[in-house]
Amino acid sequence: MAQGLTKSFGTFTAVDGIDFAVERGEAFGFLGPNGAGKSSTMRMIGCVAPITAGTLRILGMNPVTDGPRIRARLGVVPQQDTLDIEMTVRENLYIYGRYFGMPRAELKAKVDALLEFAQLTDRAKSTVDPLSGGMKRRLTIARSLINDPEILLLDEPTTGLDPQARHVLWDRLYRLKQDGVTLVLTTHYMDEAEQLCDRLVVMDGGRFVAEGSPRSLIADHSTREVAELRFAPGANADAAVALAAAISGDRERVEALPDRVLLYVSDGEAALRRAHHLGLSPVSSLVRRSTLEDVFLRLTGRSLID
Amino acid sequence: MTLLSDAPRTSTALRILPPGMYSARSHVVLERAFRVYRRSWLVVFSGFFEPLFYLFALGTGLHQLVGKVVGPGGHVITYTQFIAPALLAASAMNGAILDATNNVFFKLKYAKLYDAMLATSLGPLDVAIGEISWALIRGGLYSVGFLVVMAAMGLTVSWWAVLLLPAALLIALGFAAVGMAVTSYLKTIQGLEIVQLAVLPLFLFSGTFYSLSVYPAWLRVVVECLPLQHGIELMRALNSGALDWSLVGHAAYFVGMAAVGLVVTARRLDRLLLR
Ligand SMILES: Nc1ncnc2c1ncn2[C@@H]1O[C@H](COP(=O)(O)OP(=O)(O)OP(=O)(O)O)[C@@H](O)[C@H]1O
Ligand SMILES: [Mg+2]
Numbered sequence: 001m002a003q004g005l006t007k008s009f010g011t012f013t014a015v016d017g018i019d020f021a022v023e024r025g026e027a028f029g030f031l032g033p034n035g036a037g038k039s040s041t042m043r044m045i046g047c048v049a050p051i052t053a054g055t056l057r058i059l060g061m062n063p064v065t066d067g068p069r070i071r072a073r074l075g076v077v078p079q080q081d082t083l084d085i086e087m088t089v090r091e092n093l094y095i096y097g098r099y100f101g102m103p104r105a106e107l108k109a110k111v112d113a114l115l116e117f118a119q120l121t122d123r124a125k126s127t128v129d130p131l132s133g134g135m136k137r138r139l140t141i142a143r144s145l146i147n148d149p150e151i152l153l154l155d156e157p158t159t160g161l162d163p164q165a166r167h168v169l170w171d172r173l174y175r176l177k178q179d180g181v182t183l184v185l186t187t188h189y190m191d192e193a194e195q196l197c198d199r200l201v202v203m204d205g206g207r208f209v210a211e212g213s214p215r216s217l218i219a220d221h222s223t224r225e226v227a228e229l230r231f232a233p234g235a236n237a238d239a240a241v242a243l244a245a246a247i248s249g250d251r252e253r254v255e256a257l258p259d260r261v262l263l264y265v266s267d268g269e270a271a272l273r274r275a276h277h278l279g280l281s282p283v284s285s286l287v288r289r290s291t292l293e294d295v296f297l298r299l300t301g302r303s304l305i306d
Numbered sequence: 307m308t309l310l311s312d313a314p315r316t317s318t319a320l321r322i323l324p325p326g327m328y329s330a331r332s333h334v335v336l337e338r339a340f341r342v343y344r345r346s347w348l349v350v351f352s353g354f355f356e357p358l359f360y361l362f363a364l365g366t367g368l369h370q371l372v373g374k375v376v377g378p379g380g381h382v383i384t385y386t387q388f389i390a391p392a393l394l395a396a397s398a399m400n401g402a403i404l405d406a407t408n409n410v411f412f413k414l415k416y417a418k419l420y421d422a423m424l425a426t427s428l429g430p431l432d433v434a435i436g437e438i439s440w441a442l443i444r445g446g447l448y449s450v451g452f453l454v455v456m457a458a459m460g461l462t463v464s465w466w467a468v469l470l471l472p473a474a475l476l477i478a479l480g481f482a483a484v485g486m487a488v489t490s491y492l493k494t495i496q497g498l499e500i501v502q503l504a505v506l507p508l509f510l511f512s513g514t515f516y517s518l519s520v521y522p523a524w525l526r527v528v529v530e531c532l533p534l535q536h537g538i539e540l541m542r543a544l545n546s547g548a549l550d551w552s553l554v555g556h557a558a559y560f561v562g563m564a565a566v567g568l569v570v571t572a573r574r575l576d577r578l579l580l581r
Binding site: 046048063064065066067068069071072076078080082083084085086087091095096098099100101147 | 334337342419425426429
């Protein structure tokens with residue numbers, strides 16, 4: 001879908017020549033630290049930001065010439081809600097359908113169903129302003145589904161949602177995917193990325209730093225297990241230096257975080273035992289499997305520290 | 307970097323409107339405006355009273371002092387009959403400008419309404435046409451109300467006065483389009499006040515209350531370039547039934563305003579929001 005896709009604001013390059021292709025019916029995720037260029041990319045795919053250079057084809061069409069025709073088949077959840085504050089909850093869904101040219105009669109049932117999905121049926125007559133942040137988010141998500149999109153663009157869809165609403169959304173997205181809807185999303189929740197995405201890219205500074213399925217990313221960029229050791233405040237950095245002796249092999253490594261030390265190893269329990277042999281006694285410790293979060297920290301850790 | 311590139315080139319800048327701006331669905335933008343203002347129709351009517359107050363105040367007050375005046379085509383008419391069509395032109399202007407500036411600015415900068423619209427299959431031209439139409443309808447509503455009052459008070463002079471309504475709509479359209487185009491350039495709320503500041507002298511000095519012949523020649527030329535003066539001439543002539551070819555020129559002025567305003571607005575929305 002995209003080749004050499006670039007987005008500049010003045011002299012600043014937010015997205016720097018990325019190449020990717022998303023298949024129909026696939027769930028594709030963008031991960032990356034704040035300012036990595038995820039939203040800029042999403043806005044280009046959503047045909048609401050012109051590209052600076054490169055090529056972009058969406059549903060076989062060119063956003064430069066076919067913006068409205070492409071957008072007709074997209075559902076968009078922008079990072080910032082853009083609800084109509086002069087209208088009620090129900091009218092927000094209704095008028096959005098009208099913007100897509102849907103007939104009034106068809107919209108009624110659709111709006112009812114989406115209100116139900118967003119769990120906002122009892123707030124249907126309220127204006128948007130008094131809704132809570134999460135309710136607004138749910139309304140924005142429901143709104144994006146009004147035109148039965150073929151591609152759904154979700155920019156941090158679940159930010160601000162309570163756990164229950166998050167699961168309702170995941171369930172819905174999962175079913176949409178089964179129905180052949182393509183999902184393109186960004187998120188800062190690694191569990192969400194792991195649950196939903198077939199394929200992920202990790203972005204940093206406008207470029208891709210890794211690409212693959214959640215599993216393969218973990219396999220490629222992390223070890224099988226992680227031992228987490230928590231020392232007294234201030235003692236973590238020194239302990240990390242000492243712990244360098246507790247690891248072996250070329251892929252194993254020590255990561256010092258402000259509040260704890262992570263040992264990336266193939267066998268976590270063995271590493272803990274070695275730590276005790278070194279005379280280190282952490283306040284607490286645990287062993288777990290590697291997750292996407294470890295991959296994320298590894299690949300973009302530098303910019304987290306900056 | 308790849309060699310093939312879709313990035314817009316200067317060739318598109320040469321066209322008046324780039325492709326992908328229009329999807330023939332501006333009526334839904336209008337539908338939204340109706341839904342919103344159905345609930346607050348009282349607000350919509352506020353702008354209707356302003357020219358009426360002027361009519362009553364100046365009509366009753368100055369009427370006694372001035373008495374009869376010579377209107378277009380040499381007809382002798384009362385002073386109230388002289389200012390009424392001018393106030394009608396001004397009310398069409400006020401209604402249209404009020405909506406195209408204050409309300410549009412709010413929707414553009416704070417409510418992010420147009421951002422939401424442009425994420426759908428609507429194009430910037432749909433949004434521009436829809437919103438300008440709404441401002442036009444609003445200006446038109448004020449005009450209808452004013453016209454009814456005029457007729458009831460016997461201020462219409464000839465049967466040609468039925469054409470005052472379409473003329474008022476044309477004036478409203480011209481001001482709505484240019485008003486929205488100007489709004490799209492405003493960065494802060496102070497800008498709106500400057501617009502209001504520009505509208506007031508336009509209202510006072512465009513020959514609303516007296517004939518332009520009182521001005522020195524150079525000032526007349528300046529005022530004759532300004533839009534409201536053309537609306538006033540048009541209205542006054544229609545009300546008196548004094549038709550001649552200059553009216554076509556006045557009407558063309560507003561057609562031009564509407565066309566330029568519409569194109570500029572659509573382009574600005576595209577530039578501002580789709581970036
Ligand atoms: N309209 C704009 N004008 C200028 N710079 C912009 C604009 N929009 C984004 N940027 C810059 O582009 C870079 C990428 O922004 P973007 O919003 O794409 O990041 P992101 O990956 O979505 O981050 P986050 O996780 O915080 O949402 C940032 O440095 C940002 O400051
Ligand atoms: Mg973002």
